[in-house]
Amino acid sequence: EDKVVQSPLSLVVHEGDTVTLNCSYEVTNFRSLLWYKQEKKAPTFLFMLTSSGIEKKSGRLSSILDKKELFSILNITATQTGDSAIYLCAVVNYGGSQGNLIFGKGTKLSVKP
């Protein structure tokens, strides 16, 4: 059964801390891995990772994929209260002409002042 597992499920840190969110996966036809940030409403796209070892970076956020060990991490440095959100990891499962995203349960990050 295809699955995406995120850890931890929740995390409380203080402003300025650095956090690492984990995503491991087992899917039949892996194509890519995506990270989303969900605040109060719709998930918003952060990164798409396709190749191992190539870091994607956007400001204080960065992510990397390990296709051999089947996991990805999302790092947030110098956290701010605005980083408080649920972070979703999703894997593109694509074989033949069909495919979809498989989501993990998310990591709820709370950043305290």
Add this chain to the structure above:
Amino acid sequence: NAGVTQTPKFQVLKTGQSMTLQCAQDMNHEYMSWYRQDPGMGLRLIHYSVGAGITDQGEVPNGYNVSRSTTEDFPLRLLSAAPSQTSVYFCASSPTRTGFLNYGYTFGSGTRLTVV
């Protein structure tokens, strides 16, 4: 540029009632889908469509119907609402049937449904 629009934003139903959640996109996206999000369960795919006239089931399709008569609209119908269908529902779209491979999805703002 409206993107993906979902209506209503909130809804309370009684058990056994039927209703339709609306989803419309103005980006000429071929691919549209419905997800439900429950605490501790993540996002789970209900139904999806790769183009007008084409729909298919996702992970949790029971109790829901969909149709895709136009490219723009992808309504989700609850035939006889049950408390287990209390959830937040998201509609998502992508430019082509394989566009999500490069672009991920664009999500609507969600519909919070409570069935009592």
